[in-house]
Amino acid sequence: MTSERGDSYIGLTRKSLPNADKVVAERWRKHKSRAVNENRLWALYIYLKSGGLAMTWTHEIIAIVRGRKEAYAYERELVKLFEPELNDQYL
Secondary structure, eight states: OEETTSOBOOOOOOOOOSOHHHHHHHHHHHHHHHHHHSOOOOHHHHHHHTTGGGSOEEOOOOOOOOSHHHHHHHHHHHHHHHOOTTOOSOO
16 A cells, blocks of 8 residues: 555455455554554554554555465565565565
8 A cells, every 4th residue: 555645565464355445445444443542663553643544545456365374475575575665574
């Protein structure tokens, strides 16, 4: 996903709803809730708390990967390749 400022985050979800857009919307809702209600010092949540919640965000499904192990490996690969500003894991 990408903020209106151009800062980006790559993440995955493991939910198995038939509609991928609904899965993404639910994951985004959880990110926003955690940013507000939990004290996690992750780059994405710090960004959301410091104005990101009020921004417009674009969400894009890059791939649908079957298998938990394979999905996490693919996420790590993408984060290392693209170095999104709001991912502070895997770097």
